[in-house]
Amino acid sequence: MKKKELAVAALENGTVIDHIPSASLFKVVNLLNLESQQGSVTIGNNLDSERLGKKGIIKIANVEFPEDVLNRIAVIAPRAVINIIHDYEVVEKYEVALPNELCDIVRCNNPKCISNNEPMATRFHVESRDPLVLRCHHCERTVPQNEITLKN
Amino acid sequence: MNTRSLVSISDLSKQEIIHLLDVASKFDHNPNQRLLEGKVVATLFFEPSTRTRLSFETAANRLGARVIGFSDASTSSQAKGETLKDTIMMVSNYADLIVMRHPLEGAARYASEISPVPIINAGDGANQHPTQTMLDLYTIRQTQGKLEDLNITMVGDLKYGRTVHSLLEAMQFFNPTFNFVACKELQMPEQYKQFCRERGLAYTETTDFGPDIINKTDILYMTRVQRERFSDLMEYERVKNVYTLTASMLQGAKPTMRVLHPLPRVTEIAQDVDDTPWAYYFEQARNGLYARQALICRALDIQVP
Secondary structure (H helix, E strand, O other): OOOOOOOOOOOOOEEEEEEEEHHHHHHHHHHOOHHHOOOOEEEEEEEEEOOOEEEEEEEEEOOOOOHHHHHHHHHOOOOOEEEEEEOOEEEEEEEOOOOOEEEOOEEOOOOOEHHHOOOOOOEEEEEEEOOEEEEEOOOOOEEEHHHOEEOO | OOOOOEOOHHHOOHHHHHHHHHHHHHHHHOOOOOOOOOOEEEEEEOOOOHHHHHHHHHHHHHOOOEEEEEOOHHHOHHHHOOOHHHHHHHHOOOOOEEEEEEOOEOHHHHHHHHOOOOEEEEEEOOOOOHHHHHHHHHHHHHHHOOOOOOEEEEEOOOOOOHHHHHHHHHHHHHOOEEEEEOOHHHOOOHHHHHHHHHOOOEEEEEOOOOHHHHOOOOEEEEOOOOHHHOOOHHHHHHHHHHOOEOHHHHOOOOOOOEEEOOOOOOOOEOHHHOOOOOEOHHHHHHHHHHHHHHHHHHHOOOOOO
């Protein structure tokens, strides 16, 4: 009998995003706009993880994202780990780092904020990292981690 | 951002605040100085606020500027669906300075980022109203002879009242002791109490409004308790009378104590307080003119002799 092989083979070249909390996996997919990717994208979820209990992982073939783009996912997956693969080898590995300012990533929860009523980019400052608290640059309201919503 | 804009009181350093109070004092002595000859000031009031608009327009007029603008968004292009950005860009072609009041929070900050001319925030929703804070500081210094080491009691709606929040932030430089007097529903939000703790500012918190607090107070800052803040109207009826100041409550007050109020008042200060030596809210409102003259000159980088 022919041995079945997993279609999810090791990546030759590209980016692996590991240690994504399961609940945030599809938000990361949205944030990186992966549905518009032409190359192969492998998404795994609810995989056993010592650190997270359950985790998600994303492999994107033949694509490398700028670091500032990847750092955006720290908003929803603060401990995610980025692996850059060249020729089956991990050539770079780092944990995402939340930038001090988030431009047009997060939506303000205040319906009376100008950013929800005018065609404009949102801006948030990181007020605290642990626990994560953001402050809207415009209306000055704070947003705790569990209330953060991403801009579509 | 245009660095001469004023959006929030936290945009100003301690040195700048003190300098602006000194400039306001010059206008107090001589309000008619034609320092803005040939300048045009736009007052864009996307929501009505007669008191604030008249104060700004008087300030600009007494400085010799000309004033353009609107006092209600229904008479502007906003009613036709124009964005704030387009309104600001259009008006900045005509005016040297834009004073704006807007119902949405953050509107003034956004305007200051896109406008080629300075913006002065005359109130953005429940967020900031820095010129009110400057006139409060001016009045406190005028009545007490100093800003340092004062006992400041804030009464009424401490939860939603932006004037008390901004005043609290501005007083951080002057070693105040605060007393927060409010019913359970309208207490000072945790973030402002944390602000005090982080900076070592002393505060007390109570629901009892009486002589114990009043007699040790230097500045009694009263605010309006608004009916719309309450889900239970019975509760509103109870609370509004508990936090009403009457002349009889002031008998043991320090002679130098002064009662302030951002106005308009409704029932929170009884009419019989008006005739006591402690009442100062009408003078406080007049000080808005001098504080705004100082802030307009700052925005236009005009030295006041």
